[in-house]
Every structure is written in structure tokens, then in C-alpha cells.
Amino acid sequence: MLTNPSAKYRPFPAVPLADRQWPNRIIDKPPVWMSTDLRDGNQALIEPMSPEKKLRFFEKLVQIGVKEIEVGFPSASQTDFDFVRMLVEEKRIPDDVTIIVLTQAREELIRRTVESCVGARQAIVHVYNSVAPVFRRVVFGMNQDEIVQIAVNGTKLIKELVAQHPDTKWGLEYSPESFSTTELDFSKRIVDAVVDVWQPSADNKVIVNLPSTVEAATPNVYADQIEWMCRNLNQRENLVISVHPHNDRGTAVAAAELAVMAGADRVEGCLFGNGERTGNVDLVTLALNLYTQGVHPGLDFSDIDAVRQLVEECNQIPVHPRHPYVGDLVFTAFSGSHQDAIKKGFAKQQADAIWEVPYLPIDPADLGRSYDAVIRVNSQSGKGGMAYLLEQEYGLELPRRLQIEFSRVVQKHADATGGEVAAADIHALFDREYFNQENAAYRYVSHRLVENSEGEERVQIDTTVQHNRVTEPHQGTGNGPIDAFVNALGLDIRLMDYHEHSIGSGADARAACYVELRLANGPTLFGAAIDSNIVTASFKAVLSAVNRQLALSAEQAPQQAA
Ligand SMILES: CC(=O)SCCNC(=O)CCNC(=O)[C@H](O)C(C)(C)COP(=O)(O)OP(=O)(O)OC[C@H]1O[C@@H](n2cnc3c(N)ncnc32)[C@H](O)[C@@H]1OP(=O)(O)O
Numbered sequence: 001m002l003t004n005p006s007a008k009y010r011p012f013p014a015v016p017l018a019d020r021q022w023p024n025r026i027i028d029k030p031p032v033w034m035s036t037d038l039r040d041g042n043q044a045l046i047e048p049m050s051p052e053k054k055l056r057f058f059e060k061l062v063q064i065g066v067k068e069i070e071v072g073f074p075s076a077s078q079t080d081f082d083f084v085r086m087l088v089e090e091k092r093i094p095d096d097v098t099i100i101v102l103t104q105a106r107e108e109l110i111r112r113t114v115e116s117c118v119g120a121r122q123a124i125v126h127v128y129n130s131v132a133p134v135f136r137r138v139v140f141g142m143n144q145d146e147i148v149q150i151a152v153n154g155t156k157l158i159k160e161l162v163a164q165h166p167d168t169k170w171g172l173e174y175s176p177e178s179f180s181t182t183e184l185d186f187s188k189r190i191v192d193a194v195v196d197v198w199q200p201s202a203d204n205k206v207i208v209n210l211p212s213t214v215e216a217a218t219p220n221v222y223a224d225q226i227e228w229m230c231r232n233l234n235q236r237e238n239l240v241i242s243v244h245p246h247n248d249r250g251t252a253v254a255a256a257e258l259a260v261m262a263g264a265d266r267v268e269g270c271l272f273g274n275g276e277r278t279g280n281v282d283l284v285t286l287a288l289n290l291y292t293q294g295v296h297p298g299l300d301f302s303d304i305d306a307v308r309q310l311v312e313e314c315n316q317i318p319v320h321p322r323h324p325y326v327g328d329l330v331f332t333a334f335s336g337s338h339q340d341a342i343k344k345g346f347a348k349q350q351a352d353a354i355w356e357v358p359y360l361p362i363d364p365a366d367l368g369r370s371y372d373a374v375i376r377v378n379s380q381s382g383k384g385g386m387a388y389l390l391e392q393e394y395g396l397e398l399p400r401r402l403q404i405e406f407s408r409v410v411q412k413h414a415d416a417t418g419g420e421v422a423a424a425d426i427h428a429l430f431d432r433e434y435f436n437q438e439n440a441a442y443r444y445v446s447h448r449l450v451e452n453s454e455g456e457e458r459v460q461i462d463t464t465v466q467h468n469r470v471t472e473p474h475q476g477t478g479n480g481p482i483d484a485f486v487n488a489l490g491l492d493i494r495l496m497d498y499h500e501h502s503i504g505s506g507a508d509a510r511a512a513c514y515v516e517l518r519l520a521n522g523p524t525l526f527g528a529a530i531d532s533n534i535v536t537a538s539f540k541a542v543l544s545a546v547n548r549q550l551a552l553s554a555e556q557a558p559q560q561a562a
């Protein structure tokens with residue numbers, strides 16, 4: 001029998017907000033960032049962080065520039081409580097950083113939570129209770145009034161307790177947990193009630209955190225919900241509207257961005273999107289997305305690999321190789337046309353100009369990543385990738401038609417081996433194909449250019465080559481050294497093209513020569529050579545091309561005979 005599991009689910013209703021404003025807005029400044037990475041017990045680590053790891057993570061967050069850091073759930077465990085005490089007592093919290101501690105709206109837990117922060121210069125108590133219909137019905141067995149009462153009682157208690165410690169600048173954060181699946185008018189009711197108790201001011205605002213505890217709708221719906229709250233909450237001017245998107249539908253980043261457009265002032269999330277289930281919104285992606293819009297996020301990710309390393313070590317969860325901005329493969333182009341475009345983009349890009357390298361939304365150097373990993377070659381690569389690598393790593397500037405010719409050699413190798421071809425492999429292939437050919441029919445030995453007699457335009461040459469291991473002297477003349485050399489060989493050679501460039505500088509400089517020629521009726525092929533003497537390099541390049549032609553004919557001869 002055919003089943004239809006989708007019948008178990010229902011569509012998420014649209015928010016009635018006909019004149020929504022957020023679609024026309026752009027983000028022109030960063031939100032306040034709040035890291036919830038250190039909320040142990042919530043961030044779903046297989047192996048919870050040791051206090052030592054937690055401290056290193058905390059210090060990294062400070063170094064990055066995060067000013068609001070949730071440091072734990074102190075009532076959940078002695079470890080979390082002790083960690084907060086250690087931060088406070090050892091004065092490890094910089095003056096411009098505020099710690100946040102999370103608690104359920106339950107008396108004993110609140111008392112313990114406030115106690116954990118006593119002595120801190122400033123601290124925010126973050127209290128939450130779940131407000132969605134399914135929680136009211138299934139988890140709490142309470143009606144709306146009773147749920148409001150939990151939040152109100154919790155807030156009253158926090159207010160009363162913090163008043164006993166006036167040396168600390170206390171703040172309140174309230175989260176109607178599961179906000180995004182709650183009726184909007186009920187969310188407003190409970191938030192207004194909490195705000196009424198706390199009595200915030202413009203100087204001491206309440207943080208109203210509106211989580212999508214479980215992401216349940218498209219990001220535009222979340223944006224509508226946030227805009228609706230911003231318009232309808234009492235005392236909006238005394239509130240910091242915060243969002244806390246989870247990633248159950250894979251759209252947390254989009255939801256956070258649209259929510260900021262809709263009026264949110266602050267975003268809670270984790271580095272690289274860690275967090276329970278599919279994770280909290282990824283603060284790194286959000287921040288760097290801003291970067292690419294010309295808005296400085298106020299966070300320092302200039303050494304993103306170091307941040308990643310620490311987070312992976314602390315969380316024991318690897319960052320995905322395709323993770324935006326930081327994954328191992330994200331500044332790597334495998335396909336030929338991409339490699340070609342990137343190579344051209346790098347060549348044209350001026351320092352300090354607007355970034356315009358095709359396929360790369362951000363300059364890897366801005367994140368402390370290098371260009372070395374940009375181009376990699378496999379069987380789907382075109383000429384651009386291998387040409388880039390030969391130039392970057394070995395200083396070889398292959399003429400365009402040689403790039404095309406040699407890319408077939410690389411392609412054949414990649415097809416045979418099935419994997420990625422490293423720069424060293426490409427160079428070895430080039431070396432074998434052009435420079436140090438096995439079983440070469442001709443090898444250069446020496447040459448001497450005979451002095452021109454006065455007024456004479458032609459060049460004379462005495463040269464020695466090995467032909468099939470037999471040393472042969474040759475003489476010839478021509479209208480230049482290469483022409484004289486070719487004539488001296490006595491072969492039916494037609495020179496088609498010639499390129500040269502130097503590799504290195506000063507006494508160590510060498511010349512690279514590329515010669516394109518046709519031998520008898522064979523195809524046009526390249527030869528290449530490097531030598532400290534430019535004339536010698538050109539002769540060797542001629543022989544390299546001749547050897548390739550002869551090898552090709554030898555390869556084709558048995559096939560033709562058959
Ligand atoms: C969406 C989020 O990420 S929220 C953060 C989640 N993180 C954590 O909870 C941190 C780890 N938590 C813990 O270790 C434990 O939950 C503790 C130590 C805090 C509390 O432990 P316990 O009291 O043993 O159990 P538990 O958390 O299951 O409490 C359930 C009770 O609290 C009530 N409750 C749950 N959440 C809240 C809340 N936010 N406010 C008030 N009451 C609540 C439940 O209704 C239930 O009440 P009941 O026993 O009368 O039915």
C-alpha cells in the first residue's frame with residue numbers, strides 16, 4: 001500500500017503583515033554578536049569541553065572581538081559553575097566584554113545562576129521558558145496565564161537577587177523559547193509582562209531574544225515574525241531585539257540575515273554553526289557575508305584557520321570541507337573553466353581595488369588563507385589549472401598553445417590514476433615529456449657560433465649532437481642561431497613559433513625556451529628546454545620537439561601497419 005508520510009505534517013501559516021518593510025532594507029551595520037559556544041550541555045558535544053578548553057575558547061572569542069559571551073549554564077553542573085567563578089575571580093573578563101549565564105525560570109536554578117556571577121564587573125542573566133502550544137500542552141501541562149506567570153516570577157526573583165549585589169552592572173535577557181512556533185500575540189504578551197517587571201531604560205535595555213528553537217518555516221516567515229514583534233512590543237526603544245536561529249531546515253544564516261533586516265539588533269550563534277541538532281546559526285558565515293557586502297563585521301577572522309583549529313579541537317567536531325569561507329575546498333577550483341577564470345582574475349586584480357576575481361566571493365588572503373591551494377588539477381581540469389601551478393611553483397610560463405598541448409598529457413595521467421594531480425606530479429610529467437625525454441633520439445652536446453665576417457648577415461654554426469647514442473658533428477648557416485642549428489641538423493623542420501623567458505634573476509638566472517615546429521608532414525608540436533645559456537636552451541627546445549615528433553611517429557607506425 002502507498003503511504004504518504006507528508007500527510008503527518010502541516011504547512012506553516014503565513015504571518016499577516018501586508019506592508020512588511022524588511023524586503024526593501026539592506027544590512028549596513030553589523031548586529032551585536034553573542035556567542036553561545038560555551039553553553040555546555042546545550043551545544044551537544046559528544047565530549048564536553050574541559051575547563052581548560054573552555055578557557056581557551058573563551059579567550060579566542062575575546063580575541064576575535066565578541067563582546068557578549070554566554071559562558072555557561074551554571075546551575076546545570078559544578079563544572080559550569082566553577083568555570084564562571086574562575087573567570088570572575090581570576091579577573092579574566094576584559095572590561096568591554098559581558099558574560100551571560102543561562103537559566104530556566106526556576107527558583108533554585110536562578111539563585112545558583114546569580115550566585116555564579118557575583119563579583120563580575122557586568123553580567124547578564126538569561127532566563128527562558130518555552131511558550132509554544134506544544135510545550136504548554138505536552139511539557140508543562142499549563143495554560144497561557146500559568147506560562148506567563150513562570151516568566152514573571154523568574155524575572156521578579158532575578159530582579160530581587162541582583163539588587164543585593166549592586167557592585168555588578170546586571171542585565172536581563174529573556175527568551176520565550178520556541179518563539180517562532182508560538183502565536184505572535186502570546187509572545188508579545190509574555191515579553192511585555194517580563195519587560196514590565198524589569199522596568200528597563202534606554203541605558204539599561206532588556207535583551208528580548210526571539211529564538212527559532214526548532215526552525216520550522218522559510219526564513220521570510222521568521223523575518224515577518226521579527227518585524228511584527230519590533231512593531232508591536234511595548235517599550236521597543238528600551239529593548240535589544242535579539243535572534244537565535246537554529247538550522248533544522250538548513251536556512252539559519254538566511255533567517256538571521258532577514259531577521260536583522262526586519263529589525264533585530266543582535267544575533268546569537270556559534271562559530272561554524274555548532275549547536276544542538278543541526279546547530280545554531282553560524283556566526284562566522286554571517287560575519288563574513290557582511291564583509292563581502294562592504295560592511296566590516298567588527299569581528300577579526302584574519303586568521304580563520306587558527307580559529308577553526310581551536311574550535312575543532314575544543315568541540316571535537318570537524319568543520320566540513322565545503323563550509324563557507326573556511327572549508328578546505330572552498331578556495332579550490334577543480335574544473336578547468338573555473339581555474340582559467342580564476343587565473344585570469346588574479347592576474348588582473350589590483351591590490352586595494354574592489355575584489356573581482358571570478359568564482360571567489362572573498363579574497364582568501366583577507367582570511368589569512370593562501371593562494372597556493374586555489375588551483376588543483378584532476379581529470380576534469382582544463383589547461384588553466386596546470387598552467388597556474390607550473391607558473392606559481394616552478395616559474396614556467398607556458399605559451400597558450402603549449403598549455404593546450406600539455407593539458408592532454410596531464411588529462412591522460414589523471415584519467416589513468418583517477419585522483420588529483422599535485423603540482424609536483426605536473427612538473428614531473430612536463431619534465432619527462434619535454435626536458436628529460438626517455439629514449440630521446442637526439443641529444444644536444446655542444447655548439448660554437450662562428451664569428452660573423454664583417455658585413456655578413458648569416459650566422460654559421462658548428463654543433464655536436466648525439467643521434468641514437470652516436471655523436472655526430474654538424475655545420476650549418478641560417479639567418480639566426482636557431483635557423484642555423486635547424487639547417488645544420490639537416491632535417492625537414494619548419495619552425496612555427498618561439499617563446500622565451502627567464503627564470504630567477506642575477507647569476508642564477510636561467511632561460512626557458514619553447515619552440516613549436518613541424519617535422520616533415522607530422523603534426524605541429526612543442527619542445528621546451530631550460531639552460532643557463534639562452535641560445536643553448538633554444539637548441540635543446542628544438543631537439544625536444546623533434547624527439548617528440550619522432551616518438552609519436554614510432555608510436556603510430558605499428559598502428560598504421562596493422
Ligand atoms: C533550547 C535550549 O537550548 S534550552 C537550554 C538547554 N540546556 C540545558 O538545559 C542545560 C542542561 N540542563 C540540565 O542539566 C538540567 O535540565 C538542569 C540541571 C538545569 C535541571 O535539571 P532537572 O531539574 O533535574 O530536570 P529538567 O531540566 O528535566 O526539568 C524539568 C522540569 O523543569 C520544568 N522546566 C523546564 N524548562 C523550564 C524553564 N525554562 N523554566 C521553568 N521550568 C522549566 C519542566 O516543566 C519540568 O517540570 P516538572 O518536573 O514539574 O515536570
Ligand SMILES: CC(C)C(=O)C(=O)O
Nearest residue numbers: 128175177178211213
Ligand atoms: C535558551 C534558548 C534561547 C535557546 O537556546 C533556544 O530556544 O534555542
Ligand SMILES: [Mg+2]
Nearest residue numbers: 211213244280
Ligand atoms: Mg538554542
